[in-house]
């Protein structure tokens with residue numbers, strides 16, 4: 186479903202990703218773990234199409250199509266969703282209004298009919314109740330005055346409503362208390378589906394107790410250095426990243 190081949194990315198004259206190759210299959214939850222500053226967030230931004238990154242080589246294929254030439258909103262329409270590490274605040278617009286506009290914009294791009302208000306309300310209310318997002322939060326402007334945990338839950342609410350093909354979670358666990366972590370993880374687990382893949386990027390093993398990955402990849406020095414099953418995350422918890430940080434002689 187997602188095939189990243191030999192990806193090289195620079196910011197200015199600094200090389201960040203250095204020949205990264207990774208495959209995520211339909212229905213798979215792939216965890217990427219690695220030390221700070223290794224390019225994990227860069228990878229998620231490059232997949233979602235954020236500006237400022239210079240792709241000097243390689244491909245990112247979503248269901249066989251190279252998406253690197255597409256604009257961010259076109260990638261979103263194809264089903265790429267990035268849960269932001271630092272979600273944006275949008276002053277002045279009620280969250281509910283924002284969600285409806287976002288959903289319908291995406292549905293238009295996908296050639297689907299726009300949702301009418303009753304249908305939209307039903308979907309939002311059902312997902313919000315499940316994710317512990319209050320009605321009061323939905324009336325407030327997006328993310329303004331939301332706590333860290335509330336922002337994360339709002340992220341997952343958006344992901345739920347947008348029904349992505351590829352969900353990317355970048356450090357979604359940072360700043361979450363245990364209850365919020367559980368709610369967010371259950372929200373993600375509820376979205377697991379055979380035609381949907383996830384990239385779960387995390388520095389810590391803890392999140393993977395809740396979102397159980399099918400595969401675990403160790404990223405360091407701008408590429409994937411090792412891949413394995415869930416046991417690899419437990420091994421990293423024990424050994425840390427020291428073996429991966431230093432370039433092999």
Ligand code: ADP
Pocket residue numbers: 196199201219220221222223224225226227228237
């Ligand atoms: P990670 O998410 O694994 O901690 P990042 O992708 O955030 O790593 O960063 C990888 C490297 O790229 C770091 O050394 C970081 O300082 C650098 N970097 C990230 N964003 C920028 C930027 N906008 N300008 C310059 N350097 C950057």
Ligand code: MG
Pocket residue numbers: 221222226
């Ligand atoms: Mg970092």
Ligand code: MG
Pocket residue numbers: 225226227355356
């Ligand atoms: Mg990061």
